[in-house]
Amino acid sequence: MTLGLDDEDRRTASRLLAEFFDRYEQSVATAPIVPQVDRDVLAGLLADPFPDKGIGVEGLFRAINEKILPNSTKVAHPRFLAYVQGPPNGVAPYAEAIAATINQNCNFWQLSPAASVIERAVVSWLAGLFGYGEASGGILTSGGSVASLHALTTALHERRPEFRAAGLQTSGPALVVYTSGEAHRCIDKAVAILGLGLDNVRHIATDSGHRMRVDALAEAVRADRAAGREPFCVVATTGTVMSGAIDPIGPIADLCEREGLWLHIDGAYGGLFVLADRVHPAFDDCRRADSIALDPHKLLFAPLEAGCLLVRDRANLARAYAFKSAYLTVEDDPLMVDYMDFGPQLSRGFKALKVWSALQAFGVDSYRGVIDQVLQLAEHLRRRVEEDPNLELMAPVTLSAVCFRIKGWTEAQHAAVRATLAEDGTALLGPARLGGRHGLRACVTNYRTTYADIDLVVDRISELASCAS
Template identity: 65%
Template sequence: MSLVLNDGERDRAGARLLALLDDHERGLPTSHLLPDLDRPRLTELLNTPMPDKGIGVDGLFDEIVDTVLPNSTAVAHPRFLAYVLGPPNGIAPYAEAVAATINQNCNFWQLSPAASVIERSVLAWLGDVVGFPSTAGGILTGGGSLATLTGLATALHDRAPDFRATGLQGGGAPLVVYTSEEAHRSVDKAAVVLGLGIDHVRHVPTDDRYRMRVDALAEAVAADRRAGLRPFCVVATSGTVTTGSVDPLDAIADLCEAEDLWLHVDGAYGALFLLAEEKRELLGGCARADSITLDPHKLLFASLEAGCLLVRDAAKLRAAFAFSSSYLTVADDPLMTDYMDHGLQLSRDFKAFKVWSALRAFGVDAFREATERCLDLARHLGERVEATPGLDLLAPVVLTAVCFRMRGVDHTEVLATLAAEGTALLGPALVDGHDGIRVCVTNHRTTKADVDLIVDRLRELGKSDDVAEGVLVS
């Protein structure tokens, strides 16, 4: 049986796909945020053996429509606000289809010449947003965690010149990395994967705005040097995952220069707010980083996965990851980049295409406007919380994360109620020991009416004794 669709099957698959995309778009405002799981059907799906005979195009699309879609979370719903996860932009499904059709392996340029140039172009565009020089380079990754891992590996190779030959087995003094108490767990995970160990990650205290204290950082570095350890890297955060706080990047950069430390900025959440004029001063210190994590699948609303690492000096990234192999050798071309020499992967999909396609289709101004709208909505939410009796802000609204508490209620039950009735999917927060609720407005579909609906419902629930196990008792 052929693995190529015939003319009739292609026509049918195209028609079914277009109908699916149209139905999905039109149904979003009334869709269920969380699916009412059909556990028997999912169990049947799990237990179905690998089929010897196929079910054809229509059979497959029937299963997608009947089983996959009804049991999937509606991340594009305008009141899906629990996580830093926006909906994909409108061109994403079409760009993904093209990328799958040409199936470029973005490792060395001979297998993907146009893709190599497009990724290089996207990285240059993002470098311009950050303020990096023309010497910068980078790579598109599966997300912020992998970008941070790649950035720390680059730092290790640069600040421990014997690292490629001996790794952590060379017998030198232990290497130490510094980050804040509010840092993303990917920093700890990277330290474990790279063999540094959690014991050699210093979680620096934060101030009353949840920003890394530079005085405490300086003290920690000095103490480790006195103990004979090797400080080598600081991971600052532009947009902490809970409150959206931004570390004092310029002051940290000054310290890193004085102490000869690599500065990596985890900007997975917040760095692309540089698109908004109002945040450029706050985030301007990103330009001083040695490396930075960005997430196009957040504020550029690319479909998953699309993370990014940028390194100020591209040669240092290549020095960390380039290995020679005769069977992969191809002539150098000044127009092209062999991305197998810039990261962990050999086989790589064409992640840059969906980012490039969206920027080409919509223009960067559309993303600036979406970013500014998200900031405006977060401010509006913070103002509504402060003006509503029974609600208390737990942290300043710096970017688009809004953390607050409700007096006299169980936050877990409130969150379950909001999700069960379809009002909104919000998340829990723990801020300075206080339980609360977290709303993160990184959704280009969210409107002011959505924000007001949520606050009005919270006010009702705050006055009610009927919140129980996610269901309102009537």
């Protein structure tokens, strides 16, 4: 018995995989965005037992093409605009296949010497985008949510050095975390996982542009100190998930320095817009943050999963996560990083290869151009909304998220529009909820999207609005 492929099967698998890549690439722009789910097929995938005798390479590809692909959402479609999720770049599938083939375990460097250096190179490049210096470091994660969880863990260990021995909240006042009322829910989830308690999260009010109000933040910190609690961490956002708002990082950093608070930036959606000259100044003060969460599987168009945590001082990561064990002893090497000391995982895949490969294959300038194009498309959508008498913006367009509504329409009516757009293949849009109002949200994070796609979406929404009035 074997789990390998013979020469003929390997040639067959290579041919079928290449054909799959080609067909998907050629059809993705015209395929339905949301599948008409065949529930019988999916129920069969769940209920049918795995075969005692395998179906072979050709049978496997037939099952993928006939059962899995038709029931999969086409997230690479140019009018998939509901979420902050772009298509994978063109070289990514090949990099993923290579990573699976060599199967490096990116924990301590002897198991993955080249992978250790590749991850270090990717992290160093990302850190440099934000002006972090030689003392900085980081680690690739599954996504921005886990990166922010690791950031709060690191901040907790920095604040309470005795945490490992004493446990949580046993050696001092209750620790308090501050974040925007528009922050991603992953911050609340991280607080809950760490046992800090949701009662110790302050959701700070936002201004008319949906940015954290620094005066309200200062007042909340003052009130908690007066009540005997211990403020310890502020989470600011460079690109809120709903409207793309960027919190005032400089003034928040000033407050954190005065008050002795860890400053974490959730840049999972918007952080990598730092590559675009037109918005780069908005990220200048990020260098003052203690940690930053990013998502290369968004604006670097890496396939899932690829997040990243950056820290201004990598020694803080090691203090939080490094443990010694005789069976994992390895010689220190200044060229290498033992990533098992920078996060909770021991077994780790070679996530960095797909990010590194695309940067090598396409070059940084290509990314700058694509990200700038994404911003231009969002601006085009903003102009189309402003010019249409049926529509109105719900928030300033800071990055690539555009929240707008049909004038006078209810939440249910907007939901019906979204359903119609999905059913007739026009686009997949998300709901917008801002300031007590409801509408539509389109987020451009796709290098395949064109001006014609944006026009098609706006024209169809305007048509639906006019027909109903």
